[in-house]
Amino acid sequence: xxxxxxxxxxxxxxxxxxxxxxxxxxxxxxxGTKQVTNGCDIKPSAAADKPHLQILGPPLSSSLYxxxxxxxxxPNPSEPRLRELLHWIVVDIPHGHDATKGRELVAYMGPxxxxxxxxxxxxxxxxxGAMGGGSQLPDGRANFSTRQFAAQNRLGLPVAAVYFNxxxxxxxxxx
Amino acid sequence: MGSHLNFKNFVDAPSMEGNWSEPPGNFPLARQxxxxxxxFDELQNTFGGLGKDFGSMNMDELLKNISTAEETxxxxxxxxxxxxxxxxxxxxxxxxxxxLPRTLSQKTVDEVWRDLMKENDGAKDGSSGGGANLPQRQxxxxxxxxEEFLVRAGVVREGMxxxxxPNNSGFFGNNSGMALGFQQxxxxxxxxSNNNSVLNQxxxxxxxxxxxxxxxxQQQKQQQQPQHQLQQPxxxxxxxxxxxxxxxxxxxxxxxxxxxxxxRSVVVIDDPSMNTKLVQSTGxxxxxxxxxGLGSPASQISSDVISKNSVDTTSLSPVPYVFGRGRKxxxxxxxxxxxxxxxxxxxxxxxxxxxxxxQAYTLELEVEVAKLKEMNRELQRKQDEMMELKKNQMLxxxxxxxxxxxxxxxxxxxxxx
Numbered sequence: 408x409x410x411x412x413x414x415x416x417x418x419x420x421x422x423x424x425x426x427x428x429x430x431x432x433x434x435x436x437x438x439g440t441k442q443v444t445n446g447c448d449i450k451p452s453a454a455a456d457k458p459h460l461q462i463l464g465p466p467l468s469s470s471l472y473x474x475x476x477x478x479x480x481x482p483n484p485s486e487p488r489l490r491e492l493l494h495w496i497v498v499d500i501p502h503g504h505d506a507t508k509g510r511e512l513v514a515y516m517g518p519x520x521x522x523x524x525x526x527x528x529x530x531x532x533x534x535x536g537a538m539g540g541g542s543q544l545p546d547g548r549a550n551f552s553t554r555q556f557a558a559q560n561r562l563g564l565p566v567a568a569v570y571f572n573x574x575x576x577x578x579x580x581x582x
Numbered sequence: 583m584g585s586h587l588n589f590k591n592f593v594d595a596p597s598m599e600g601n602w603s604e605p606p607g608n609f610p611l612a613r614q615x616x617x618x619x620x621x622f623d624e625l626q627n628t629f630g631g632l633g634k635d636f637g638s639m640n641m642d643e644l645l646k647n648i649s650t651a652e653e654t655x656x657x658x659x660x661x662x663x664x665x666x667x668x669x670x671x672x673x674x675x676x677x678x679x680x681x682l683p684r685t686l687s688q689k690t691v692d693e694v695w696r697d698l699m700k701e702n703d704g705a706k707d708g709s710s711g712g713g714a715n716l717p718q719r720q721x722x723x724x725x726x727x728x729e730e731f732l733v734r735a736g737v738v739r740e741g742m743x744x745x746x747x748p749n750n751s752g753f754f755g756n757n758s759g760m761a762l763g764f765q766q767x768x769x770x771x772x773x774x775s776n777n778n779s780v781l782n783q784x785x786x787x788x789x790x791x792x793x794x795x796x797x798x799x800q801q802q803k804q805q806q807q808p809q810h811q812l813q814q815p816x817x818x819x820x821x822x823x824x825x826x827x828x829x830x831x832x833x834x835x836x837x838x839x840x841x842x843x844x845x846r847s848v849v850v851i852d853d854p855s856m857n858t859k860l861v862q863s864t865g866x867x868x869x870x871x872x873x874x875g876l877g878s879p880a881s882q883i884s885s886d887v888i889s890k891n892s893v894d895t896t897s898l899s900p901v902p903y904v905f906g907r908g909r910k911x912x913x914x915x916x917x918x919x920x921x922x923x924x925x926x927x928x929x930x931x932x933x934x935x936x937x938x939x940x941q942a943y944t945l946e947l948e949v950e951v952a953k954l955k956e957m958n959r960e961l962q963r964k965q966d967e968m969m970e971l972k973k974n975q976m977l978x979x980x981x982x983x984x985x986x987x988x989x990x991x992x993x994x995x996x997x998x999x
Binding site: 410411413414415417418419444445446447484485523524572 | 928931932935938939941942943945946947949950952
């Protein structure tokens with residue numbers, strides 16, 4: 408399965424945001440009909456609403472998952488002062504189900520790439536147990552640290568991750 | 583500084599000076615018929631062959647056109663004694679051919695112009711009195727003389743040294759503009775004025791344009807020297823100024839090159855070697871850094887025509903081009919260099935990110951393709967199996983029932999008779 412991690416390494420996801428990991432779970436992310444594959448391009452308008460997430464595999468296991476979505480290239484890839492910008496946190500997602508079954512800790516915010524081409528990373532962590540009330544909410548969305556969040560909540564290394572690119576859409580053509 | 587110079591054709595100067603802080607007086611001697619002193623506009627009008635719009639021309643084409651035009655002109659100015667040594671009149675000397683740095687030639691004139699303008703903004707303040715500050719000049723593309731343009735584009739390298747030297751007013755401000763802002767730091771100013779030749783600024787100098795190498799002044803001197811170079815004690819930095827920092831070249835150059843400060847001095851130096859002769863070799867060399875030639879040797883450089891020295895195609899070194907002879911103080915210069923460097927680094931990073939993005943996407947696609955192929959194979963196999971199974975089942979089912987039926991259909995013999 409290491410082959411599937413290569414795009415994450417080359418794209419800088421592993422390094423900038425996540426640590427090296429071995430994918431243990433598969434999950435799909437769909438914005439409408441479009442499925443998210445590593446490095447694909449998705450317009451901000453298409454990603455305005457939360458995606459449909461599906462953790463594959465038989466819903467036998469009782470493990471719960473946490474999903475974190477961040478933008479490490481905010482506000483500008485060449486000057487990511489706000490790295491990472493937090494977009495979404497969902498906890499307690501049961502295996503085999505989609506994100507709606509989980510608890511949204513941080514509301515979904517669609518991509519807002521003002522300058523340059525931004526990466527948007529969706530990382531899936533396996534929880535040890537149910538996320539208690541102890542999980543502190545981050546203060547603001549800016550300068551979030553996925554690593555730190557994972558450490559604080561004992562999430563360990565991610566079990567899966569995917570990312571897409573997004574850039575500002577050109578303005579409407581003037582008549 | 584400028585006082586020495588005669589401003590013969592100063593026609594353009596006033597207009598060019600839009601931003602110049604220097605009084606027009608600084609301009610060098612009358613414009614010789616050097617083609618370099620002509621502004622682009624004039625060039626375009628004058629030389630039909632150059633008819634193409636300069637803006638979209640490639641640097642290469644521009645130079646070619648310039649050489650052709652120069653040749654034509656040279657013939658016209660045959661009256662002026664050419665002689666490398668002691669040429670008092672302005673001679674257009676054409677030496678060698680201008681070779682552009684590879685990077686530069688690929689740009690169009692427009693691009694270089696834009697770069698120059700950008701550079702100009704930064705550099706403007708620097709030039710102070712001393713010779714015409716070329717940087718300020720040329721508000722418009724058309725007004726810029728060829729010289730100026732070439733110098734700034736880094737085709738010609740100027741020695742950077744001593745920007746501060748006031749002398750240079752002589753740039754050659756040329757009336758024509760080409761004056762590649764050479765700043766002649768030394769007292770050379772006077773020189774040019776002596777000869778009208780001014781034109782050339784570029785030629786003046788044996789300063790080679792190869793300033794690029796700046797690091798090796800000596801080298802340059804030697805290179806430039808061939809022709810009329812003034813024989814002056816070689817000074818490592820020929821006082822002339824020239825810090826030529828080319829905006830475009832800056833971009834082109836990699837950071838390492840940027841670091842080579844040596845270049846600055848180089849260019850100018852050639853002049854020292856020049857002795858009173860005209861220098862001319864303008865050394866338009868690629869390498870873009872300023873045309874050193876301006877270095878007007880202390881002695882008079884009589885109009886040296888712009889001689890093109892064989893350019894040494896040394897690596898371009900992003901030496902900041904200082905216009906206006908040495909006016910720019912080193913602090914401002916450093917800022918300019920620094921800014922360019924930063925921009926270059928940023929661009930590189932952006933390019934690297936872009937490449938990584940592309941590669942990541944390709945890798946992902948490969949993984950997907952492999953996965954899908956595998957899935958396809960699996961599914962195909964399964965389907966074949968299923969078909970096989972079904973077929974067998976059907977065959978079996980068919981056999982049994984038939985036999986039974988036949989039996990049933992047999993007629994039995996029964997009857998009363």
